[in-house]
Amino acid sequence: MDSVLGNWPSYDPHNFSQLRTSDPSRSSKMAPATYHSIHNRDVPPADQVINTEHKNILLREIYRRAEEKLTPKRAASDNLIPEHGSKQPRVST
Amino acid sequence: MFFKSSNITARIFDRQICTPAPGTSVHYARKFYENLVPSYTVYEVECPDHSFRKFTDDGQYLISFSRNQQELIVYRPRWLSFSCKDEDCDNHDLPLKAKRFESFFTQLYCVPLASCNELICKDFFLYMESNKFGLFATSTAQVHDAPAVGGAVQGVPSIEKITFHLLRLEDGFVLDEKVFCNDYVNLAHNLGVFLYDDLLTIVSLRYQIIHILQIRDSGNLVHVRAIGEFCREDDELFLNSNAQGMALSDKNKQQQLLGNHIYNNIHQAQPNPGNSFLSGIKQRLLSFMFRGLWNEETDDTLRVQKIRQKFYFHFQDYCDLIIWKVQFLDRHHLLIKFGSVDGGRQVSRHADTHPAFVAVYNMDTTEIVSFYQNSADELYMLFEQFCDHFYATSRNSMHMNFISSHSNNIHALEQLRSIKDKASSSSQFMKKMLSSLPFSCQSLSPSPYFDQSLFRFDDKLISATDRHKQSTDHPIKFILRRHPYSLRFKIKPGPEAGSMDGRAKKISWFLFHPVLPLALSVQQTLIMQPPLVNISVVNIHFRR
Numbered sequence: 001m002d003s004v005l006g007n008w009p010s011y012d013p014h015n016f017s018q019l020r021t022s023d024p025s026r027s028s029k030m031a032p033a034t035y036h037s038i039h040n041r042d043v044p045p046a047d048q049v050i051n052t053e054h055k056n057i058l059l060r061e062i063y064r065r066a067e068e069k070l071t072p073k074r075a076a077s078d079n080l081i082p083e084h085g086s087k088q089p090r091v092s093t
Numbered sequence: 094m095f096f097k098s099s100n101i102t103a104r105i106f107d108r109q110i111c112t113p114a115p116g117t118s119v120h121y122a123r124k125f126y127e128n129l130v131p132s133y134t135v136y137e138v139e140c141p142d143h144s145f146r147k148f149t150d151d152g153q154y155l156i157s158f159s160r161n162q163q164e165l166i167v168y169r170p171r172w173l174s175f176s177c178k179d180e181d182c183d184n185h186d187l188p189l190k191a192k193r194f195e196s197f198f199t200q201l202y203c204v205p206l207a208s209c210n211e212l213i214c215k216d217f218f219l220y221m222e223s224n225k226f227g228l229f230a231t232s233t234a235q236v237h238d239a240p241a242v243g244g245a246v247q248g249v250p251s252i253e254k255i256t257f258h259l260l261r262l263e264d265g266f267v268l269d270e271k272v273f274c275n276d277y278v279n280l281a282h283n284l285g286v287f288l289y290d291d292l293l294t295i296v297s298l299r300y301q302i303i304h305i306l307q308i309r310d311s312g313n314l315v316h317v318r319a320i321g322e323f324c325r326e327d328d329e330l331f332l333n334s335n336a337q338g339m340a341l342s343d344k345n346k347q348q349q350l351l352g353n354h355i356y357n358n359i360h361q362a363q364p365n366p367g368n369s370f371l372s373g374i375k376q377r378l379l380s381f382m383f384r385g386l387w388n389e390e391t392d393d394t395l396r397v398q399k400i401r402q403k404f405y406f407h408f409q410d411y412c413d414l415i416i417w418k419v420q421f422l423d424r425h426h427l428l429i430k431f432g433s434v435d436g437g438r439q440v441s442r443h444a445d446t447h448p449a450f451v452a453v454y455n456m457d458t459t460e461i462v463s464f465y466q467n468s469a470d471e472l473y474m475l476f477e478q479f480c481d482h483f484y485a486t487s488r489n490s491m492h493m494n495f496i497s498s499h500s501n502n503i504h505a506l507e508q509l510r511s512i513k514d515k516a517s518s519s520s521q522f523m524k525k526m527l528s529s530l531p532f533s534c535q536s537l538s539p540s541p542y543f544d545q546s547l548f549r550f551d552d553k554l555i556s557a558t559d560r561h562k563q564s565t566d567h568p569i570k571f572i573l574r575r576h577p578y579s580l581r582f583k584i585k586p587g588p589e590a591g592s593m594d595g596r597a598k599k600i601s602w603f604l605f606h607p608v609l610p611l612a613l614s615v616q617q618t619l620i621m622q623p624p625l626v627n628i629s630v631v632n633i634h635f636r637r
Contacts, residue, residue, distance in 0.1 A: 058482035066463045
């Protein structure tokens with residue numbers, strides 16, 4: 001039986017008998033389509049450095065809540081634009 | 094999915110071929126503790142009459158103190174070594190020599206720490222794993238009605254001399270000492286001291302100062318800063334230089350007073366800038382509260398009203414708050430508990446009578462980051478979600494980061510939620526939970542037998558915390574959390590046949606080795622009638 005699996009042993013000799021392999025000559029010509037992005041938002045800036053945040057998650061949460069409280073309450077219209085609309089690289093302290 | 098066998102041989106074969114999922118290698122290795130359990134008990138071991146404190150967190154030493162609390166005795170835990178020539182060894186009883194304390198522990202040294210009028214605090218011990226240093230404390234007797242002199246807080250007792258000893262545990266050599274005179278530090282169960290990496294914080298309750306010290310590799314205890322009256326290192330210099338200028342003009346007015354020694358009395362008797370300022374940390378706290386309340390309202394009249402109601406109305410209470418307990422959250426941040434002088438040592442059932450507050454303080458910027466009352470919803474949410482980050486453990490010690498808490502273990506979280514649902518008042522429940530903040534240092538055992546994802550046990554009788562528990566005559570069962578959910582082993586403190594007097598009050602505590610399947614249980618029976626005597630029974634539990 002000429003299969004991709006060769007003559008590997010199996011419990012039941014009738015297993016894999018129905019398998020039809022794809023034609024090897026055809027498969028090499030058809031490369032799967034790859035995606036190329038048409039916008040440049042995905043390109044990271046050349047000087048981006050990714051580091052571990054030094055503050056642990058508890059302190060990050062405490063600081064985040066503290067900053068929320070300290071900024072005086074803005075009018076409702078100001079809050080329509082989210083602060084982190086587009087991701088910016090963040091310098092770790 | 095295929096079923097993983099819980100048989101130890103199957104597990105060893107699996108380990109050869111399967112890689113654990115990323116980040117779970119410790120949990121994967123811990124599963125072997127389901128197979129290797131301390132199921133055999135040697136009852137009523139004859140051991141030296143010492144009070145055993147704990148195993149060090151790396152399992153290298155067993156710390157104990159002499160009964161007269163003057164000496165430190167350190168043992169090395171080792172395993173039994175004897176051989177059996179017969180074929181059917183498992184059914185044989187252990188030889189008599191195997192049932193002795195000395196077969197399990199070798200004494201390394203005995204060091205006298207306390208001089209004649211001092212006692213070692215037997216509930217105090219901190220271990221610095223990286224250098225194998227141990228920190229111990231000795232103190233003289235407490236004086237309860239000490240007068241509040243020299244900036245001391247009224248109502249806090251005084252101890253004439255508290256000494257912290259830093260020892261190298263390999264040989265018992267005393268590396269350094271730090272002495273506090275006429276001060277008060279809460280030593281019991283490491284309450285007043287916190288160790289994080291190489292940084293040590295000691296809270297002087299009497300003078301309201303948080304001392305930060307560093308333990309150097311050479312074994313020196315170096316004073317880094319003192320937070321309390323002053324926050325930055327140069328605050329004192331600045332205030333003193335201004336105070337001197339003003340005091341000189343005072344001195345010129347008081348020329349009839351003779352003698353240089355009276356100069357010091359001027360500082361205490363006359364109102365001068367040094368005494369009329371609130372302490373540095375208190376100023377930080379009050380200004381943080383003011384700013385927070387100010388920013389809550391945009392309208393000026395509402396702002397003033399709010400400040401008046403919430404700040405000035407309670408101003409004196411806030412000024413009278415004192416620091417009770419401190420812990421590190423990381424190298425730069427402290428979690429400080431403030432309370433009133435009366436209510437600081439809160440028992441959880443009295444938590445509602447005395448309000449307490451918790452603040453996060455950044456030592457480098459000297460700013461208060463946040464401030465919560467101890468019943469705040471927000472603080473409770475942080476506690477519920479990030480509990481294991483409150484147990485600030487140094488990143489150097491790996492296994493200390495795997496202690497079960499309700500933030501990293503689903504079973505512990507379910508237990509917490511069920512208590513929360515049953516609680517009659519949710520604010521009381523939150524206060525009770527939050528009264529454990531700030532946490533005490535090294536108060537949990539890293540033993541895998543307390544891992545909630547491996548075993549289920551009654552935590553009123555035994556738990557990872559190193560506190561005494563009520564003891565019963567029934568053995569404490571450890572049941573598997575996973576299939577086949579069966580009873581895996583039992584720990585029974587006290588004599589094998591149970592104690593003769595069922596009514597006598599018994600307490601027990603447990604010392605689990607962090608790595609080996611070895612545990613000590615000590616049961617103490619408190620006999621109330623004369624002769625007032627404590628009978629201690631020590632059992633050794635190990636895997637035979």
